[in-house]
Amino acid sequence: MTALGAVFRPQLPPERLRDVVRAAEDAGLEELWLWEDCFFESGIAAAAAALAWTERLRVxxxxxxxxxxNVALTAMEAATLHRLFPDRVGLAVGHGVQDWMGQVGARVESPVTLLREYLAAMRALLRGERVTADGRYVKLAEVALDWPPATAPAVFAGAIGPRSLRLAGEAADGTMLVAGTSPDGVRKARRLIDEGRTAAGRTGHHQVVVYLHTATGPGADARLRAEMEVSDEDDIAELGVAGDAAAVAKAVQRLADAGADTVVLQPTGDEPDPEGFVRFVAREVRQLVP
Structure with missing residues (x-):
């Protein structure tokens, strides 16, 4: 079965999170995804709150x-969440927006090298290993978590370009694809991920999560078009969907048929009813997606 989720956009103030989270929980939404976009909201702090406010929702x-x-900090935070809320946490790491990284003095010369070193260290720490690393960017000396998760959790990598997608297949447990990825883009991503997995001798299923630009309700088409114009995306038919539950379900199914395991519906930044959006996903779209 294709897993279905929705996004809480950080354009909303943090104090709106609780109402959206409770609406998602009450409606039976499977997954709610948060972002750590600069300079909106902390992903880990928001995730901890969302998980504490709910009993079933995966965040x-x-x-x-x-x-x-720092990779040790991220591993500590990830391990804490996984121990507090077993089987309800999903975390992806990635390059970040380079302009934002530059604003805080954190931009690196080789983002792919950093991500490769980071994934290796983070996954080892979450397996409970004692890690020493002397890479170009990641440097650890006999670091081990005192409270690793009982079972090593999946670590996802966000990826767009070919090198990053191959790296995700090689070094991550799953891959997250941005909104605006067409069904053909999912197929191409799967091929590149599989190239990386083959090169690394990895077997088993590799989870792929993809965001989908989605708008519903009054003014849906105009809101979606305006959002995608800001993102320099103009092929709404392939890269996003506006309409009722049936139209959204068809767009979800196209991505699932192309190889997505989880489709996360991303509302527009000006979505007028965030609580209603998560209810729409859980109650109307879910029943139409196998």
Missing amino acids: GVGLLPVPLR
Whole structure:
């Protein structure tokens, strides 16, 4: 079955999170994803609050920008969440927006090298290993978590370009694809991910999560078009969907058929009813997606 989720956009103030989270929980939404975009809201702090306010909802952060975060800190935070809320946490790490990384003095010369070193160290720490690393960017000396998760959790990598997608297949447990990825883009991403997995000798299923630009209700088409124009995306038919539950479900199914395991519906930044949006996903779209 294709997993279905929705995004809480950080354009909303943090104090709106509780109402959206409770609406998602009450409606039976499977997954709610948060962002750590600069300079809106902390992904980890928001995730901890969302998880504490709920009993069943799975909460993800997609993604945590690795230039901004020491890998030991991210592993500590991830381990704490996984121990407090077993089987309800999803975390993705990635390059981050380079202009933002530059603003805080964290931009690196080789984002791919950093992500490779980071994934290796983070996954080892979450497996409970004692890690020493002397990489170009990641440097650890006999570091081990005192409270690693009982079972090593999946670590996802956010990826767009070919090198990053191959790296995700090689070094991550799953891949997160941005909104605006077409079904053909998902197929191409799967091929590149599989190239990385083959090169690394990895077997088993590799989870792919993809965001989908989504608008529903009054003015949906205009809101979606305006959002995608800001993002320099103009092929709404392939890269986003506006309409009722049936139209959204068809767009979700196209991504699932292309290889997505989880589709996360991303509302527009000016979505007028965030609580209603998560209810729409859980109650109307879910029943139409196998």
